[in-house]
Amino acid sequence: MTQIPVLTPTETPDDAPQRKLKRRGWKTYLTYVGLAAIFVYCLAPFYWMLVSSFRRTADIFENSPIPQPFSAENYIKVFDGATLFGRALVNSLIVAGITTTAALVLGIFAAYAISRLNFRFKSVILGVIIATSMFPGISVVVPLLRLFTDIGWINTYQAMIVPNLSFAIPLAVWNLTTFMKALPFDLEEAAMIDGCTKWQAFRKVLLPLAAPGVFTTAILTFIHSWNEFIIALSMINDPNLQTATVAISKFTGATEFQAPFGEQMAAGVIVTVPLVIMVLIFQRRIVEGLTSGATK
């Protein structure tokens, strides 16, 4: 197959090249229309959130594509204090940060064992770990809610962090295993022949090599934990400990008609912007991490 010379469509020996060219032009044009449509499709709702967040409360129902006059009023109100939104952001950071760190530490050890060691039931264990990732969140929440009530964990950080591990660990183990399996074994082997122990080979050879994979996994796990909703909603009823996603879902006025839409949109933008920045900087890694498991 590799021996076939590469031909551009115009060089194909068959029918009229003119018709071919015309069709190609039409297709390119259509492709660009399609791509523009994708761009609008993905960004228009987000853009609308951004625009609405910069409107004054008085003209929140305006439909102009650019806020006029431009106002940061909603952003000031969001951090007013009454809503504890700043606090919620810190809580989210703590919960997502600790979840990510814990999942990574456990995940690195587990992935190393699965990708580098020979032991019985290996594929069973990997299968079980992956299968746990499909466990519905609510099936974790209902029993743990009761357990945590009994042991007095309601309204604590660990009541969010521990259940978060139910999705963070499978994600981390799977990603890291895929990544470590793809790394050549030769270097560690050479290190071990030179007298390193397995542990030294792991720490001094594999870990530095796996750093990009660890980083990718960290980003994905952090985004998932940051976006987590049902666990934080169920385990916490103290507004001081709410995470950001729960806090903004509760940003409601007395009735539906008084809902502070501007503030909601501003809060939504604030919660999303760190993720958007991460996406813009690390898009290559994120795509790689998301797809590595599925396309092997």
Place this chain on the structure above:
Amino acid sequence: MSTSTPAPPRPHAPGGPLPRKRKPGTRSPGEGRMAALLLSPTLLVLALVIAYPLISALYQSLFREESGLDENGFVAEGESFVGLANYTDMFVGESGARFLNALANTTFFTITTVTLETVLGLCLALAMNRAFKGRGLLRASILIPWAIPTAVSGLLWRWIFQSDGIANHLIGSEILWTAEGFQAKAAVIIAEVWKTAPFIGLLVLAGMQVIPEEVYEAARIDGAGWWRQLGSITLPLVKPTLLVAVLFRLLDALRMFDLPFVLIGPGKQSVETLSMLAWDESNQLRYGSASAFAIILFLYVALIAIVFVKLLGADVAGTKEVRTLRKGGRTRKAKAL
């Protein structure tokens, strides 16, 4: 792609190659102990957050809070064993109707959203599967719906779907999207598809990009048009990736919670899913029936996953890597179908 590493020629290798192991190696007792040591923290945590809840939910689903019946809603001491009553009650009476409605909603949302997402995701991937200027920009933009927290996306779409919001303004209608009724379902579907079609698109695109260009060249020389190439090369070759992506989405859609909860609200009949119903029950301190609903949802998810993996051969764990070598053979088979 290839994960097979050369066999480590360790000096102390006594055993021969093990059956059905890609990497023939030794299984020294030390290695097994080390693996156990490294894996035990992970398995311990998973036992606490997965196995314990599962067993506990099974157990609790056999009990019922007696005071849950009087509308005061405080926790009673008395909790009586009711056997399978929490399960049998799912099919009778008022609570039964609520459960069946939630089951129907969950199934309806899963089928509609995953179908739409798959079609749209395929179109996204096809459009992006060629070199063009600004590809990085487009890829970043496609990640944004994925990265937005579902709760925020619910809030965002609730704003878009306000009675005097932009959606009604653009299509010149006066639909009360967030009120009970079919339009609420439509709102949830639109918001869900918006957020997740790019995810499928990304996975499928990655699958398309590993198809060697030569295959298309050969097809073109044989006179295959665009549609023929799509049907005979692209689709069969991205099928494994697509199946994994669809399986992920199915399992995710079955446990849908955040989006209808924030977009429409809790306790709304037209959008209540099984997750929301179980959450609501546990919020009312009726842990017995909440556990029963959680178990049913778990079984539903497990059933779909097993059927999907068995029937369609979705390769989640990557155990069939070896088969990629025989992709050519598989393509021919797919053509014959």
